[in-house]
Amino acid sequence: MNLxxxxxxKEVGPRDGLxxxxxxIDTQDKIDWVNQLSETGLSYIExxxxxxPKWIPQLKDAVHVLKQIxxxxxxxxxxxxPNMKGLERALETDVDExxxxxxxxxxxxxxxxxxxxxxxxxxxxxxxxxxxKENKTVRGYVSxxxxxxxxxxxxxxxxxxxxxxxxxxxxxELSLGDTIGVANPRQVEQVLEEVLKRFPSDKLAxxxxxxRGTALANVLASLQMGITKFDSSLGGLGGCPxxxxxxxxxxxxxxxxxxEGMGITTGIQADKLLKASxxxxxxxxxxxPSHSLQVHRATCYx
Amino acid sequence: MNLxxxxxxKEVGPRDGLxxxxxxIDTQDKIDWVNQLSETGLSYIExxxxxxPKWIPQLKDAVHVLKQIxxxxxxxxxxxxPNMKGLERALETDVDExxxxxxxxxxxxxxxxxxxxxxxxxxxxxxxxxxxKENKTVRGYVSxxxxxxxxxxxxxxxxxxxxxxxxxxxxxELSLGDTIGVANPRQVEQVLEEVLKRFPSDKLAxxxxxxRGTALANVLASLQMGITKFDSSLGGLGGCPxxxxxxxxxxxxxxxxxxEGMGITTGIQADKLLKASxxxxxxxxxxxPSHSLQVHRATCYx
Numbered sequence: 001m002n003l004x005x006x007x008x009x010k011e012v013g014p015r016d017g018l019x020x021x022x023x024x025i026d027t028q029d030k031i032d033w034v035n036q037l038s039e040t041g042l043s044y045i046e047x048x049x050x051x052x053p054k055w056i057p058q059l060k061d062a063v064h065v066l067k068q069i070x071x072x073x074x075x076x077x078x079x080x081x082p083n084m085k086g087l088e089r090a091l092e093t094d095v096d097e098x099x100x101x102x103x104x105x106x107x108x109x110x111x112x113x114x115x116x117x118x119x120x121x122x123x124x125x126x127x128x129x130x131x132x133k134e135n136k137t138v139r140g141y142v143s144x145x146x147x148x149x150x151x152x153x154x155x156x157x158x159x160x161x162x163x164x165x166x167x168x169x170x171x172x173e174l175s176l177g178d179t180i181g182v183a184n185p186r187q188v189e190q191v192l193e194e195v196l197k198r199f200p201s202d203k204l205a206x207x208x209x210x211x212r213g214t215a216l217a218n219v220l221a222s223l224q225m226g227i228t229k230f231d232s233s234l235g236g237l238g239g240c241p242x243x244x245x246x247x248x249x250x251x252x253x254x255x256x257x258x259x260e261g262m263g264i265t266t267g268i269q270a271d272k273l274l275k276a277s278x279x280x281x282x283x284x285x286x287x288x289p290s291h292s293l294q295v296h297r298a299t300c301y302x
Numbered sequence: 303m304n305l306x307x308x309x310x311x312k313e314v315g316p317r318d319g320l321x322x323x324x325x326x327i328d329t330q331d332k333i334d335w336v337n338q339l340s341e342t343g344l345s346y347i348e349x350x351x352x353x354x355p356k357w358i359p360q361l362k363d364a365v366h367v368l369k370q371i372x373x374x375x376x377x378x379x380x381x382x383x384p385n386m387k388g389l390e391r392a393l394e395t396d397v398d399e400x401x402x403x404x405x406x407x408x409x410x411x412x413x414x415x416x417x418x419x420x421x422x423x424x425x426x427x428x429x430x431x432x433x434x435k436e437n438k439t440v441r442g443y444v445s446x447x448x449x450x451x452x453x454x455x456x457x458x459x460x461x462x463x464x465x466x467x468x469x470x471x472x473x474x475e476l477s478l479g480d481t482i483g484v485a486n487p488r489q490v491e492q493v494l495e496e497v498l499k500r501f502p503s504d505k506l507a508x509x510x511x512x513x514r515g516t517a518l519a520n521v522l523a524s525l526q527m528g529i530t531k532f533d534s535s536l537g538g539l540g541g542c543p544x545x546x547x548x549x550x551x552x553x554x555x556x557x558x559x560x561x562e563g564m565g566i567t568t569g570i571q572a573d574k575l576l577k578a579s580x581x582x583x584x585x586x587x588x589x590x591p592s593h594s595l596q597v598h599r600a601t602c603y604x
Contacts, residue, residue, distance in 0.1 A: 001491055001523070184563035185522050189303055213512070213556040213593035214563075216519040220487050221303070243600035247593060254515040261486035261516075291515035291549060298545030 003223050006265040008044065010175070010205060010231045011037055011252055013280070014065075015046040015080055017237030019056045020248060021284055027061040027068075029283050034069045036276040037234070041268040046078045046099065050086030066093035078139060082113070087127050091134060098131040100124045100171070101141035104159045105148035108179070112143070117158075121165050128169040137173075140166035141207070145176045145191060146183035149242045156194045163195065173203055175231055178218065180242050181211025185221035192225040205229035208250045210289070211240045215250040216258050223264070230255060235277040235288035251290035253277055305525050308567040310346065312477075312507060312533045313339055313554055315582070316367075317348040317382055319539030321358045322550060323586055329363040329370075331585050336371045338578040339536070343570040348380045348401065352388030368395035380441065384415070389429050393436060400433040402426045402473070403443035406461045407450035410481070414445070419460075423467050430471040439475075442468035443509070447478045447493060448485035451544045458496045465497065475505055477533055480520065482544050483513025487523035494527040507531035510552045512591070513542045517552040518560050525566070532557060537579040537590035553592035555579055 014034055018025060025033075030048075037045050047069065053060035066079060071094075078097035081087050090098060102120045103109035109117050128138045142162050148154050163174055176195065188206075195204065206222045206229070208215040219230060236251035253273055259266050274296060281288045287297070316336055320327060327335075332350075339347050349371065355362035368381060373396075380399035383389050392400060404422045405411035411419050430440045444464050450456050465476055478497065490508075497506065508524045508531070510517040521532060535551035542550035555575055561568050576598060583590045589599070 001488065001526070003488070182563075184560050186303065186305070186564035210515070211593060211597060212559050213515075213553070214518055214560050216516055217522045217560060220519045220522055224303070240597075240600070243597050246596040246600045251515070257514050258486050258516050258519060261484075262488035291513060294548040295513060295542075295545050298542070298548045 001224060003262065003264060004226070004228045006228065006267070007223070007259055008229045009042065009252060009255065009266055009268060010044040010046065010229060011042050011234060012046045012207075012231045012249070013233040013235070013237045013252065015049050015059070016231075016249055017233040018058050019049055020238040020241050021058065023284055024058055025283050027064055030061065030065050031068045033276060033280050033283070034065065036272070036279060038070065038072050038075055040272040040276060041266075043074060043267065044076045044078065046080065047095070049080035050090045051080060051082045052085070063089055063092050066095055081127055081131070083123055084126055084130065087130055095136065097137045097139055098127065099139040099141060100127055100166070101143065102162060103143040103148070104162050105144040105151045105154045107150035108144045108148045111150070117162060124166070125169050128171060132170050138171045140171040140174045141177055142166070142174065143177045143179040146178040146187055147180055149180050156191060159191065160194065160198065163199065167199060167203070173205060173229070174199065175205040175207045177207040178209050181209030181215070181240060181248065183208065183218050184214055185217045188218045188221040189225060192222065192227065196225065201226040201228065205231055207231035209240060210236065210247045210250050211243060216254065219250070219255065219258070234273065235281055235293055236290040237280060237284070237288055239289075247289045251288070251292065253290045253292035257292055303526060305564065305566060306528070306530045308530070308569070309525070309561055310531045311344065311554060311557065311568055311570060312346040312348065312531060313344050313536060314348045314509075314533045314551065315535035315537070315539045315554065317351050317361070318533075318551055319535040320360050321351055322540040322543050323360065325586055326360055327585050329366055332363065332367050333370045335578065335582050335585070336367065338574070338581060340372065340374050340377055342574040342578060343568075345376060345569065346378045346380065348382065349397075351382035352392045353382060353384045354387070365391055365394050368397055383429055383433070385425055386428055386432065389432055397438065399439045399441055400429065401441040401443060402429055402468070403445065404464060405445040405450070406464050407446045407453045407456045409452035410446045410450045413452070419464060426468070427471045430473060434472050440473045442473040442476045443479055444468070444476065445479045445481040448480040448489055449482055451482050458493060461493065462496065462500060465501065469501060469505070475507060475531070476501065477507040477509045479509040480511050483511030483517070483542060483550070485510065485520050486516055487519050490520045490523040491527060494524065494529065498527065503528040503530065507533055509533035511542060512538065512549045512552050513545060515549075518556065521552070521557065521560070536575065537583055537595055538592040539582060539586070539590055549591045553590070553594065555592045555594035559594055
């Protein structure tokens with residue numbers, strides 16, 4: 001197997017994880033948790049979201065959290081920004097990077113953003129331009145790359161259309177999302193073959209969900225295609241918004257177990273990660289789906 | 303990716319699954335369940351175990367189950383046989399194949415079989431010879447191939463030593479077990495590189511546990527090495543004997559989801575499998591770890 005020597009993990013738990021949990025985590029607990037994450041060796045943390053609190057009340061304290069965390073210079077602290085209103089709030093803080101998002105499928109985009117795909121471009125274009133002007137880098141998320149909960153199959157041309165438009169706006173990295181966790185490794189290979197014809201691998205990240213247990217197999221397929229950036233959520237926080245009770249986000253702890261076991265460096269200290277994982281599990285007050293946490297809970301052997 | 307067109311799944315849930323569940327499933331329920339499995343398109347079912355009921359009371363009805371199931375000619379019905387006493391009981395039935403087992407690591411073999419590795423060979427040799435004489439094919443299991451709960455790392459030479467001895471006895475297939483679910487894809491590649499120097503791929507099966515979420519990634523690595531036979535347990539039945547509460551056996555339903563999605567034929571009908579999965583979940587009376595079952599329970603979309 002031809003595999004990279006090192007991988008960058010983009011921790012999205014504080015945003016993508018918490019926004020899909022029903023419980024409101026106290027602001028100070030969020031701050032403490034992000035501070036713990038900053039000590040694990042992570043180089044990227046998506047801290048919160050500036051989507052209107054009406055839609056995501058769990059993250060209504062976005063400004064406060066971003067202002068209060070202890071920042072490390074080696075870490076990029078990012079936040080999701082849906083529109084100019086969100087950007088205004090984001091710019092009250094010293095966030096390093098803004099993330100914009102849209103879907104590759106019309107129905108999911110409509111349900112999520114209430115706009116057509118082509119109608120979303122001008123909104124994001126304005127956000128990206130304004131962010132760049134403020135010296136913030138911008139990351140783009142494309143959802144439903146491998147399947148849509150409403151439309152099923154998503155043609156690769158739809159993925160390329162959205163990706164090209166986002167790169168033209170000036171994003172520096174694109175995260176390809178398997179929003180509903182339906183992807184398989186062959187599909188990952190096929191999609192990446194096309195995407196890599198247009199964009200270099202160092203501008204791409206993969207965002208897998210483990211809804212059907214295939215996330216790490218899809219990571220393996222991506223590694224073999226030269227991908228070196230992966231989004232994940234500590235403890236598997238977040239679940240699946242389309243299948244409540246089912247696994248959602250790939251757990252950072254499980255991703256690191258596999259990568260480090262394969263000799264692929266992540267720079268992350270598993271013991272500190274485990275503590276941060278247990279911290280948020282206690283606050284969420286339910287067992288998180290991470291396999292590493294399950295094994296640790298069992299404590300039969302280390 | 304260079305992948306096989308079809309794969310054979312060896313369903314081990316009725317044996318490896320049930321032997322690790324605390325609940326005793328009624329004999330008639332076991333029979334009904336195996337009969338349902340026979341209708342799914344599976345070509346191999348490990349039905350039960352002839353380990354002494356003192357050790358595995360859950361399967362004390364082995365003779366009765368094997369005698370009462372409705373047999374299909376297209377299916378191999380197998381059972382685990384630890385020694386000559388077990389074989390005597392097995393031969394009261396018309397079992398097609400006997401499975402013998404031992405570990406690649408001394409401590410696990412001692413804990414499990416109460417014999418050294420070299421002390422186990424004569425016992426199994428007698429069982430294999432007697433089985434072959436009765437026109438039963440024999441399958442060999444090697445446990446702890448990728449790691450031992452007591453010793454940690456297991457040298458490849460230990461795996462080869464046990465494998466060679468089992469093949470010399472006359473087994474027709476060897477199943478390589480990641481008993482505690484610690485394997486990663488790079489390790490799978492490295493182990494298979496060595497094993498495939500000695501034995502052809504069509505004599506090998508992989509038996510992965512999903513304890514750390516890596517089972518399907520390990521399947522993918524194995525497929526790329528030319529392996530076309532995989533053991534799995536419906537619904538992920540069985541858990542992990544070394545980490546109670548954690549995932550154990552790879553779930554047949556999840557394996558099939560990935561393989562069929564990749565265009566790799568298994569011959570198994572997912573809808574019938576789901577029903578059989580729900581049947582045994584209701585009898586076990588707790589949610590099984592299969593991701594496919596989780597998604598189905600959520601029933602947000604199909």
